[in-house]
Amino acid sequence: MTWGKGHGPRGYHHGNLKETLVRAALELIEQKGPAGFTFAEAARWAGVSPAAPYRHFRDRDELLADVARRGFEQFTIALKRAWEDGKPDVISAFDRLGKAYLNFAKREPAYYSAMFEAGIAPDTDAELRAASERAFAVLRTASETLVSGMPARGRPPALMVALHIWSLTHGIASLFSRGDAARRALPMPPEDLLEAAFLIYLRGLGLPDGTATAGRD
Amino acid sequence: MTWGKGHGPRGYHHGNLKETLVRAALELIEQKGPAGFTFAEAARWAGVSPAAPYRHFRDRDELLADVARRGFEQFTIALKRAWEDGKPDVISAFDRLGKAYLNFAKREPAYYSAMFEAGIAPDTDAELRAASERAFAVLRTASETLVSGMPARGRPPALMVALHIWSLTHGIASLFSRGDAARRALPMPPEDLLEAAFLIYLRGLGLPDGTATAGRD
DNA sequence: GACTCATGTTAATGGCCTTTACATGAGCGC
């Protein structure tokens, strides 16, 4: 009994409804925004009755929260892959990290919307919160590596650095890099905007030149 | 014939419905988020039938866009007041500007949601777009003042600086400073986080000390 | 082979969005 993920015929039971509903949600959010996505339409997309989804999610918000949680997991994977333990050097790894953040916002607008814009309180769902914190942890680890390379005198708190870079990157992603129509125009690629800001910020931290191969002018 | 803005009795005609609907929308968005706000409930709040709002707004989205436009106007006023022509010095004025941004997100979550999170395409409504650009223009003017105080050699583009600061501030506001439940916890006030980032960024620009009375360590 | 229970369906309630046809009365020319 494996219809797998396919669209083939089915009997009374779907067999894979929960997964199918999540994919339907992603599809619909991508097309019409998180507000435009409806429970009933996801059911229709999956070929089941409007009541069927309630066997798998308490309500519409729980589905959205599940999508957000999965989004944070994918996000964490993408960020970790980009960071790659800070190799070959911290700065270029950070650069990849930022680009991966922007790229995620652009390539996965549905996940991104569910994660940051659907109005889900992160505290509501413990798993969602944990997944969100795991994603941030990548950035925090990276920041710790970054500041650990600095002289102990005047070394900034890694948490603060992580929050700064998160905020900056998130701001650029939200304003300029999303895949949907809410994106604003920009006279340069968002990746370049971010890289420039990052290098300026690093220089301000006292990591000007010589720590890595990037960032010279 | 002035019921003014009051809640008093009225005849067949409301007399001030458009304004009342906007205020109802703000009230409802603040209570239940932009998704929770409904056209019908705004009508009920105003004491009119569900069809009445359609005499003033094409649909629910147009009301939301109008709220967003008004939000950008209030926002522009708040930013201009904070900037105050860069007095007494550029850096402290910039500092006020950032705090005003964060404060707006915290004190006017309904406006903020409508402006940045309601999923309204800025291009849809020309007036909305213009209002949004007027707000950004304050930041851009401030950035021009900032870089104009730098030596011409290696002076960064003012537009880039404005975009950097906008993104950073917007990121902090979105993640940590909103009034609603989507706000994340932070080990320090968002204002302090922003100020620290701003000073680091300025130092990275080569505006370390001496340009103004703030930002020394 | 019968039982059980997760997973579907059907049907119903109530709310919302939006349109159409109709009602009211405020402002205006006279």
Next chain:
DNA sequence: GCGCTCATGTAAAGGCCATTAACATGAGTC
């Protein structure tokens, strides 16, 4: 003051959605 007109309101209706309750199916188990 009188009557017209039109902006601004109401009532009613259609269609969609969320959610629930009662019922149906059939996959796995003993």
